[in-house]
Amino acid sequence: MIKKILIANRGEISLRIQKTCRKLGIQTVAVYSDADKDSPFVKEADFSYYLGPPEPSRSYLVIPNILKAISETGADAVHPGYGFLSEKAEFARELSKAGISFLGPKPETVDLMGDKIRSRAAMEKAGVPVVPGYEGDSQEPNVLLKEAEKIGFPVMIKASAGGGGKGMKRVFSKEEFLPSLESAQREAGNAFGDSRVFLEKYIINPRHIEVQVFGDTSGNVIHLFERECSIQRRHQKVVEESPAPNLSPEIKKKICDVAVKAASSIGYIGAGTVEFILGEDGAFYFLEMNTRLQVEHPVTESVTGFDLVEWQIRIAEGVSLEKLTGGKSPSQSGHAIEVRLYAEDPENEFLPSIGKIELAKFPEIQNIRVDSGVVTGSEVSLYYDPMLAKLIGIGKNRDEARKNLISGLEETIIFGPTTNLNYLKAILEHSEFINGNTNTHFLEKHKIEWEESGEEKEALMKTASFLANRTVKASSIWDVVGPQGIWGELS
Structure with a gap:
């Protein structure tokens, strides 16, 4: 039985993991950098360990420092969250050598699915449909151009070691190809230290459908249904939901069954997500597999009733999927939609907006789940992803979930x-x-x-008027507005 988990991550996902650990009676260790020393996730953990400077390359990504933290705090398991070291096979191998349980798949699985070319070949071998393309060894521009012409434009150039849209280019003609290839290889090399790319047929008006899968240590694999993640900006998901709207039962069953087939073919253990691209003609193709918990896992939890972090822990302890499901086939109930609230400026190319959060007020209403890592007084740092929170609307059907989520956003106030x-x-x-x-x-x-809502404009105008007519000495607007100040009147 796992007794103490070190969470090799930060922010909202650290708090999310801590919540399940408290429920299970498992102690938690938070690791933190200088920028995070006063963050809620550090204060909420049972133990904390200082890693180093704010830059991830000098703190959260330094494997020896994480191993030292494990040794000195006596943790017997590590949850990597998402991002940082969550899909680093080297990290999983080091934990295995040290006899520490890694709440994720085997290192060789992480290695395989982290390489887009090898994973594509493995899926083809398993009979999983893949997008027509080229994943050969040659990286010569003229060879790749000829392969692109064989596939037929438009094509996608993708970084082999990549993700998150980096090293990815959409090319519509032969004339565009070589400049786009050079740009993609350069971007991939800078982002991942690996400039290799592969080619895929570009699917017109595609949908992005992913399937949550779980595997246990006895070789069993099941799915927990699909999520729709099509609304994206710069290849980053903005809205996620489950069930996927306007998806026929036949296609849904096929996609979920193929996802299980894909995970089973590589002996998958733990939580994973098999991602597909779905064409207008109903044909779908393997895109990639994320060998970790996803940012959007709350929508699956909301429609299945299962705690996915608990499943990760129990599977690492050797508990079977049959026991976790109570011997019954999982089912979906209702609908859930998630949005990602970012500190960014939509009117300025969505550039991150850093600084102090003078006031953070999240909804505490029925059928709204909030996963957040910030509170009033938190600093949004330039060193990390500027996501402030995930808000999930839950309802008996899609429209009810949507309306509940809108209500939740209307109840959310971020000052700063x-x-x-x-x-x-x-x-x-x-x-x-x-x-x-x-x-x-x-x-x-x-x-x-x-545009700003009428209520928000009114509140801001009242605040501005109040401050204009009052001489105060304050380090921030929160010192003036305060929990006992005029905010009570405004809200």
Whole structure:
């Protein structure tokens, strides 16, 4: 039985993991950098360990420092969260050598699925449909151009070691290919230290459908249904939901069954996500497999009733999937939609907005789940992803979940950094989203118009008026507005 888990991550995912650990009676160790020393996830953990400077390359990504933290705190397991070391096979191998349980798949599985070319070949061998393309060894521009012509334009150039849209280029003609290839290889080399690329046929108006899978140590694999993740900006997900709208039962079953086939073929253990691209003709193809917990896992938890972090822990302890499911086939109930609230400026190319959060007020209403790592007084740092929170709307059906989520956003107030809050609300209110007509070009195709809500404008005007008529000495607006100040009147 696992007794103490070191969480090799930060922010909201660290707090999320801690919540399950408290429920299970497992102690937690938070690791932190200089930038995070006063963060909620550090204060909430049972133990904490200082890693180093704010830069991830000098703190959260330094494997020897994490191993030292494990040794000195007596942790017997590590949860990597997502990002940072979560998909580093080297980290998983070092933990295995030290006899520490890694709450993820085997190192060789992480290695295989982290290499886009090798994973594609493995899926083809297993009979999983893959997008027509080229994953040969040659990286010569003229060879790749000829292969692109064989596939037929448009094509996608993708980084072999990549993810998150880095090293990815969409090419519509022969004339565009060589400049795009050079750019993709350069970007891949800078981002991943590996400039290799591969080619894929570009699917017109695709949807991004992913399937949550779990495998146990006895070789059993099941799925916990699909998630729709088509609404993306710069290849980063913005809105996720389950069940996927406007997806026929036949296609849904096929995708979920193929996801299980894919995970089974590589002896998968723990939580994983098999991602597919779905064409307008109903054909779907393997995209990649994420060998970790996903940012959007709350929507699956909301419609299945299962705690996925608990499953990760129990599977690492050797508990079977049959026991976790109670011997019954999992089922979906209701609908859940998640949005990612970022400190970013939609009116300025979505550039991150850093600084102190003067006031953070999240909804405490029924059918809204909030996973956040910030509170009033938190600093949004330039060193880390600027996500402030995930808000999940839950309902008996999709429209109810959507309306509940809109209500949750309307109850959310962030004073300080600029956020994408009203941009998210505008997406949820768009007619095409309401009808479930989404694809990966949704935000490019549709003009999303947003503005500050009337209530927010009124509150800001009252605050400005109050400050203009009062001489105060304060280090921040929060010192003036305060929990006992005028904010109570405004809200």
